[in-house]
Amino acid sequence: MPTYEYQCTTCNYQFEEFQKITDKPLKKCPKCGNNLKRLISPGAGFIFKGTGFYITDYKRKNNSTDKENESKSNKQT
Ligand SMILES: [Zn+2]
Structure with a gap:
């Protein structure tokens, strides 16, 4: 199962989320509720x-x- 890395575009809060490939990407920051962008890190191991x-x-x-x-x-x- 891949790990997706997200960063908030407003407060820059970063976190990783285990998700199925078929799951929808997260869109809201759990801290401030603003927009997230999904980071794709080349060193993630998959x-x-x-x-x-x-x-x-x-x-x-x-x-x-x-x-x-x-x-x-x-x-x-
Ligand atoms: Zn935020």
Whole structure:
């Protein structure tokens, strides 16, 4: 199971979270509730390539497509 490293963009709080590859990434800082960014550290001892990376990439593409469609339809109306 991979370890994901997160950092808060507001208070810079850093922590690691064990998650399944299929779990959704965390978005809220547990300390201040603001936005998190997920760090990918090269020395973590596991590799992000392969199926896990593929699934993450696939999810992101789906999400961004949804958002693009929403914003486009909003602009048109
Ligand atoms: Zn924070």
